[in-house]
Amino acid sequence: MELRTYQQEARESIQSEWEKGIQRTLLVLPTGCGKTIVFSKVIEDRVRLGERVLVLAHRGELLDQAADKLAQSTGLGCATEKAEQTSIGSWFRVVVGSVQTMMRDKRLQQFAPDYFDSIIIDEAHHCLSDSYQRVLAHFKDANVLGVTATPDRGDMRNLGSYFESLAYEYTLPKAIKEGYLSPIKAMTIPLKLDLSSVRQQSGDFAANDLGTALDPYLEQIAAEMWKVAQDRKIVVFLPLVKTSQKFTEILNRIGFRAAEVNGESQDRAEVLADFDAGKYNVLCNSMLLTEGWDCPSVDCVVVLRPTKVRSLYSQMVGRGTRLFPGKTELLLLDFLWHTERHELCHPAHLIAENEEIAQAMTKQIEEAGVPLDLEAVEKQAAEDVIAQREEALAKLLEEMKRRKRKLVDPLQFEMSIQAEDLYSYVPSFGWEMAPPSEKQLQTLEKLGILPDEIDNAGKATKLLERLDKRRAEGLTTPKQIRFLEQRGFQHVGTWSFETAKRLIDRIAGNGWRVPEGINPREYHVE
Template sequence: MELRLYQQEAKAAIFSEWDKGNLKTLLVLPTGTGKTIVFAKVAEECVRTGERVLIMAHRAELLEQAADKIKKATGLICSVEKAEQSCLGSWYRVIVGSVQSLTREKRLQQFDTDYFDTIIVDEAHHSISDSYQNVLQYFNEAKVLGVTATPDRSDMRDLGQYFNSLAYEYTLPRAIKEGYLSKIKAQTIPLKLDLTGVGMQNGDFKAADLDTALDPYLYQIAQEMLKYCSDRKTVVFLPLVKTSQKFRDILNEVGLGLRAAEVNGNSMDRSEVLQDFEQGKYNVLCNSMLLTEGWDCPSVDCVVVLRPTKVRSLYCQMVGRGTRLSPRKEDLLILDFLWHMERHELCRPAHLIATTEEIAQKMTEKIENDPCPLDIEAVEKQASDDVVAAREEALAKKLAEMKKRKRKLVDPLQFEMSIQAEDLSGYVPSFGWEMSPPSEKQIATLEKLGIFPDEIDNAGKAAKLLDRLDKRRSEGLTTPKQIRFLESRGFQHVGTWQFEHAKRLIDRIAANGWHIPSGIVPNEYRPGGDT
């Protein structure tokens, strides 16, 4: 099985991190982009060098899926460590293991601590839990790869307590743009759902409180779904099993094109219902968070999230049930609602691709104020432009203040805006070392290169800036000092210019008594337009 380009890049990046000594590294791939195939190929490479590999997950479906994909992708057969099955004595070098079984002390003690050379954790956002840590700490000399769909920042901070690095991240917007995932449209339903009385538990909304808050709206939601879901294959996520079953009955009562089924952990006929849904006997499938992991139905083209959450990884998993490509499928529609709450932010369609909360808020406003479904990529582009314009306006005011102070160093924000580096201006540290203060060496180097270091409060941002400055130097682009000088005289986005062009222009200004030569209008000037 040939890997796609981004999958090849991911595999190479993982081994590169291990070679550098970062033995606990992360791979982030959106749902539907083949994370199982990537770690299957990683496992194959490890086996080729004589290693024994453990693939660990918390659900039987994930283990079966991993073993099946590994066999198809590599030809390797997996041994199983789960319940009454054991890999001990097996000559197979890849083992799929249930964390619930492995975490039992009596079972762990049967293994030498160096029995596994490499451990791959599927759905790695669970890996901070005590059960996973119990196993990982026991085999503490093994290389570890954690694989997860797009996590939110709080997840990354938590994961950063155990993992040393992020080897590779493939983003949802890039996957859509490159044609590997379905386009996504969002439609806000003008139905205001009051969540002000919902409490919090373990960092997210209490399922029981959500159930109580949601119940009065179920009939209205069903009526709204009639308008959008009759000709789509829809998955609905709800807080509790009893609500999921009740909503199924309401949808079937409403009728007129909606044929609903429901599955939960105790469904005796779960496989049959899922198969009937895939084959079109039902066009709406209700569940209480059962289908967030380990179930694929590419023809799903509508997702209704009636289990609001603050956790972006969970929201991405729910929406991910509909992001895969399928014949005759044009796009994925997300039905969103006007969730009313007092204090807590929750994930909305904008959070799937927005790089900052500021952009997400702008996107949400635009989606809410339009009566038609909107392509979230197009909305993100417009919202990003709006945010950049607002930042540039704020920067102009800041530059005016800086002129009065006549500071010789460049403000980091001015540098980031000038070189049009959204990844720098929106940077948030994830791993422990990134959150620590900048080192004395970093501060001294930044100041030497012309960046005012006092406004950089973490080592991760300092490292990113220094890497970018080094790359710009090798590419022959302008220096921070050139940016400061020319932009203080009204020239714009000097950060996108070549070093030599900026140097020639500064030399002309110096030769003219430090005045702008006649015929040059700074705010209209473009490099290459003069000689």
Template sequence: MQLRPYQNEAKNAVFSEWESGNLKTLLVLPTGCGKTIVFAKITEECVRRGDRVLILAHRGELLDQAADKIQKATGLNSSVEKAEQSCIGSWNRVVVGSVQTLMREKRLSNFDSDYFDTIIIDEAHHSISDSYQRVLEHFDNAKVLGVTATPDRGDMKNLGTVFDSLAYEYTLPKAIKEGYLSPIKAVTIPLKLDLSGVATQAGDLKASDIDTALDPYLYQIAEEMKKYCKDRKTVVFLPLVKTSQKFRDILNEKGFKAAEVNGNSEDRAEILQDFENDKYNVLCNSMLLTEGWDCPSVDCVVVLRPTKVRGLYCQMVGRGTRLAPNKTELLLLDFLWHTERHELCRPAHLICDNEEVAQKMTENLSEQAGYPIDIEEAEEKASEDVVAQREEALANQLAEMRTRKRKLVDPLQYEMSIQAQDLAGYVPAFGWECSPPTDKQKAKLEKLGIFPDEIQSAGKAKLILDRLEKRRIEGLTTPKQIRMLESRGFQHVGKWQFDEASALISRIAANGWRTPKNINPKTYVPQSEVNTVGLT
């Protein structure tokens, strides 16, 4: 089985991290991008190098899925460490193990601490829990790989206490752009649901409170669904089993062919198969289908279980992001949740790294309620709006920065000039990233024209240095060129080509370091941008 280019990059990045001494590393791939295939191939390479590998997960379906995928992708058979099944005495070099079983002291005592050379944790956002930590502490010399879908910043900070580094991250926008996941269109439903009385429990909204708040709106929601997903294959996520069953009945009253599954459904496998075979066109569930279930033909997701946890939200939406024949996009129904105390995940959080952009995108989508909007286009528009707002709000501050008599560019001015949202919204996650910039980093930043004193973390310093190198390779302007030209009133010099900036500086120098009279800095546009506008 041939890996896709990004999957191959991910595999190589993991081994590179291990070889550089980061023995606990993390791999982030969006739902639907083949994380099981990637760690199957990593497992194969580890076995080839003589390792014994443990695949660790918290649910039986994930273990079965991992064993099946490893066998199909590599030909390697797996032993099982779960309940009464044990891998002790097996010839297999791969073991799929239940964390609930292995965490027990009696079970762990059967294994020497060096029994496993490599441990791979599926759905690694769970690895912060005590049960996983007991297993990792017992096999304390093993290389560890955690695999997860896109986590939120809170998760990343927590995962930073378990893992030494992030080996590789493939983002949802990139996966959509490169054709590996389905485009997503979000439609804001102009139905206001009041969640102001919902409490928080264990860091998220309390399911029973959501259930109480949601119940009065179920018939209205079903009516709205008739407008948008009558001819679509839809998965609906609800807070509790009884509500999921009630909503199934309401949908059937409204003319849908709806079914419901939950953890106690004896005919669950049959219902899922019937849904896949189009006997039903709506599947209601109470958070059962967030992990380990795939049905690529799903082309509509309705989230009636609002959440503050981005990882959970991504898991729900991820049930519909896979590609399938004749599928043009995933439609995501987003309701106007009214809440005074909670920051809820919305479609914007699938694609926006910056919270300010996410808020603006959510605001823009709400203003276009009832119309499906491509989330990539919506994010681009929100980014432009935020940049414009920032430029207006920071005009005085930037004007002051530009007039400072220093040879170096302030980091904020640099970020604004090159319009780097990822730099502006950066939050350090791992321990080394949080520490202050090193003297070596400061010296290099200063040499390249950046004022380093206002950069607070080593992670931010590395990000800026990486961006400077990338821009050098792409032939874009240097910080010193930006400082020199923007101090004379030229706009957005960070987007110019190096050669164009250099030529203009030479003209100014030849004119006695005065801007030529036939050039207006506020309206000046480099030739490459003129050509680009002409082409479009």
């Protein structure tokens, strides 16, 4: 099987991390981008080295999927550790194991601590739980790869308490842009749903309270869905089985062909097959289909299980992002959720770089009244946010002028070079959160950056890497940026070193005054 470019890059990056001695590393791929294929190829590489590999997951469907993809893409067979099935005595080099089975002392003690050389954790955002940690602690010297689709820095930060590095990340916008996933159009349905009385439980909304809070709105939601999505193939996520069943009845009453599945459904496989084949055009479920189920023809997702957890939201939306013949986009329906805190996931959170941009995007989508392309909305929101930041920055620069600093403030530098990844950076891993080293601070100051504002090693590392890269590409230095922007020139960070040098030489030759005929605010480089 020939890997896509990003899949091969991911495979090589993971091996590179392990070769460098980084034992626990992460792979982040959006749902639908072939994470199982990537880790199957990584497993193949490790088996060739003579290693034994364990694939850990928390659901049977994920284990079956891993075993199937491994066989299809590499020809490797595997043994299973699940309930009464055991791999003990098997000659297979790969084992797929249920974490609920593997965590039991009696089962774990059958394996020597060095039995597995590498461990793959599917849906790695679950791996911080006690059950996973018990298994990982037993095989403490094994290399570990966590695979997740989580798009959120908060989730990444939590994972950073166990994992040491991010080997490779492929983003949702990039996957859409490169044609591997369906474009997403988001629409806010103008229904105000009040969640202010819903309790919090384990960091999210309590499912029982959500079901009660949603009940009064189900008829209206169904009517709004009929207006905008009656011809689409829809998956609806709801908080409770009884809410899901009630909503299915309402949908059928108004003209949809709806079915419902839950953990107790005896005919689940049949219903899913019928939905796939087109017998139904709406499938309601109470969080059953968030992982391990694929139906590429789904072109509308309705999230009626509001959540604060980005990984969960991403999993729900991921059921509709795969490509399918004739499918032009995924329609994602959102609502005017009223909560006491603004912590709820919205479509914007799938691709927004930070909360500031997400809020600006959500406002645009809510006010539009029609489906909007998420990427286009993100671009506009990012521009608006940058404009606001530039206004605030101008005030800061005025203060800086008065203080006559000889060094450029990191924020000025980042804004000038338009580096969103730098000014919205949040450290994820332990080493990134540590204070910057004395050597890093001295180097930053030597290169013209004021180091006082840099409070962690991750940010210092990123800044130094960017400065190196800019020097290699022949772009402006921090000192050039400070000199020219103090005189009113705009976005000097995007200029070449030579362009800035020529202009500074002209200013110097004019008695350190801007030459007649040059308006700094309107000045454009050739």
